[in-house]
Amino acid sequence: MCLIPIPDRQIKHSSYQPLLGLYRHLFNVYYWLMAFITILIVSTLTACATLGDYEERVNVTITDMTPLVSTLMEQRYLIRLRIQNRSRQPLTIDGVSLDMSLNGKAFASGVGNQNVIAPAYGEAMIEVKVSSTIFGLIRQIQSFQELEDKPFQYEISGNLSTPDSFLKVPYKESGEIDFRPLSEATKLR
Numbered sequence: 001m002c003l004i005p006i007p008d009r010q011i012k013h014s015s016y017q018p019l020l021g022l023y024r025h026l027f028n029v030y031y032w033l034m035a036f037i038t039i040l041i042v043s044t045l046t047a048c049a050t051l052g053d054y055e056e057r058v059n060v061t062i063t064d065m066t067p068l069v070s071t072l073m074e075q076r077y078l079i080r081l082r083i084q085n086r087s088r089q090p091l092t093i094d095g096v097s098l099d100m101s102l103n104g105k106a107f108a109s110g111v112g113n114q115n116v117i118a119p120a121y122g123e124a125m126i127e128v129k130v131s132s133t134i135f136g137l138i139r140q141i142q143s144f145q146e147l148e149d150k151p152f153q154y155e156i157s158g159n160l161s162t163p164d165s166f167l168k169v170p171y172k173e174s175g176e177i178d179f180r181p182l183s184e185a186t187k188l189r
Helices: 017-049 051-057 134-147 180-188
Strands: 058-067 074-085 091-093 095-102 105-112 116-118 123-133 152-161 168-177
Touching: 058 152, 058 168, 074 091, 074 095, 074 105, 074 116, 074 134, 091 123, 091 152, 095 123, 105 134, 116 123, 123 134
Parallel strands: none
Antiparallel strands: 058 074, 074 123, 091 116, 095 105, 095 152, 105 123, 152 168
């Protein structure tokens, strides 16, 4: 298909014949390049649109926090997380990262490489070893003294790594613990 309307009688013995072939070749390359770029853009947008699905299909909560062997400068904890899969497909997890904040201040972080499978509309438990420093602990003691009668706030966030996708599944959970009923019970005694 020629885009340049040149009558055949002018082209037969003309010096433009090689140039016309070059134009045709460039048009074909341009056509396939534009088709490839269009497919690439559509694929990228589709992949980005599915990211929101991961955030909604996973709920992560803390079930237990156990102190491990610690030193003066570093405190270690074993945190057990419950992963709820709210999807029709099972979720295979081969790694997790965790950052914990207490009262709005960074407290501990850690990673784990435990392999678990959360079945469709099911739950799985995963363990993460986290570390905090003496400085983080001192900051928490200071903020705990400033709380007075306010509830203690916590937040965990991180990513779940899946071998099924090159994307990470982000999660975030926050809440508060109210120590006031405990302090009121000790005042009554």
